[in-house]
Amino acid sequence: MTARASAILLGSRPQRETGAMARLLTADRGLVAAYVAGGRGRQMRAVMVPGNRVAAEFSTRPGSQLAFARLELEQSRAALMTEPLPAAAIQWVCSLTAAVLPERQPYPALHTALDALLEAVAIAPSARGWVSGLAAYEALLLSELGYGGQAPPPAPDWPAQIAMLGILEGQLATYLLAGDRRDVMGARKLLTERLARIG
Numbered sequence: 001m002t003a004r005a006s007a008i009l010l011g012s013r014p015q016r017e018t019g020a021m022a023r024l025l026t027a028d029r030g031l032v033a034a035y036v037a038g039g040r041g042r043q044m045r046a047v048m049v050p051g052n053r054v055a056a057e058f059s060t061r062p063g064s065q066l067a068f069a070r071l072e073l074e075q076s077r078a079a080l081m082t083e084p085l086p087a088a089a090i091q092w093v094c095s096l097t098a099a100v101l102p103e104r105q106p107y108p109a110l111h112t113a114l115d116a117l118l119e120a121v122a123i124a125p126s127a128r129g130w131v132s133g134l135a136a137y138e139a140l141l142l143s144e145l146g147y148g149g150q151a152p153p154p155a156p157d158w159p160a161q162i163a164m165l166g167i168l169e170g171q172l173a174t175y176l177l178a179g180d181r182r183d184v185m186g187a188r189k190l191l192t193e194r195l196a197r198i199g
Contacts, residue, residue, distance in 0.1 A: 005029060006074060007056040008114055010098040012048050014040055020048060022069060023098045024056055027111040031101040034058060034069035044071070051077040051090040051118050077122055086121050088191040089130070093117060093137060099184045100145065100176045107144055113137050127195055131161050138168045147175040158198070165192060 007024035010031075015021045020039025024032050034056070039048055047054060053075040058067045080086040097114060101107065117137045120130040135152055142148035148171065155161040169188060177184050 002057060002059045003029070004055065004057050007032070007054050007071075008094075008111065008118070009048065009050060009052045009054055009071070010094040011050050012036070012039060020044075022048070022071070024054070024069070025097060025101070025111055025114065026056070026106075027108045028106055029058075029104060030106040031098070031103045032056075032058065032067055032069075033103060034067040036069050036071055039071075046076065046078055047071050047073045049076070049078040049081060050094040051080070053077075053115065053118075077118060080122055085127055085191075085194050088187070088194050089121050089127075089134065090118065092187040092191045093134070095184050095187045096138075096141070096172070096177075099181050100141065110137075110141060110144055113140050127198060128158060131165070131195065135161065135164045135168060138165075138172060142168075142171055142175065145176065147171065162192075162195060165195070 005026040005028060007026045010023040010025055012020040012022040015035060018038050018040050020036045022034055022036050022039060024034060026032060036044070038044055052073060054071040055074050057070045060067050077090065080090060093114060097110070114137060117130065117133045120133045124130045132154060139148055139151045152164050155164050169192070172188070173185055
């Protein structure tokens with residue numbers, strides 16, 4: 001069976017000699033783990049960056065649970081990985097999403113919100129332009145997984161926005177990232193330390 005979808009690359013890890021296991025978020029299929037042949041090769045290096053939007057062609061072989069994927073770049077966010085604050089934000093939201101969502105369960109609202117947040121990180125002149133979107137995404141993630149209510153009201157200023165992130169951090173650590181997922185919070189800690197320097 002073969003299917004095509006636009007997806008956000010959340011992360012990848014080496015698999016075999018030149019391949020990679022990628023975690024991708026699609027609107028219709030949700031979180032999909034798939035093997036990408038040549039995913040660690042030179043030609044795919046620019047594609048296999050967390051936060052990139054890709055056109056994915058998924059195929060499964062009879063009797064196999066593992067999906068295979070061919071990826072083509074739709075929108076690159078690789079240049080942002082050289083900037084400390086945007087890179088920390090992208091690593092955090094992608095790691096968080098990959099760690100907490102169940103596989104193959106669609107969350108179209110999360111897919112849309114994550115893509116919008118990544119775009120805001122890309123085009124905003126500073127973190128002040130996207131930090132409220134980050135808080136809204138985290139609240140939506142909690143809500144979609146059954147741990148929250150409505151999105152937080154817009155914070156009037158920078159200290160209030162940082163305070164809102166602190167409240168959400170406690171909820172994320174308690175409800176979504178407890179136990180063996182706790183190491184993902186390291187990416188959040190790095191992000192909040194960098195945001196605090198803006199003060």
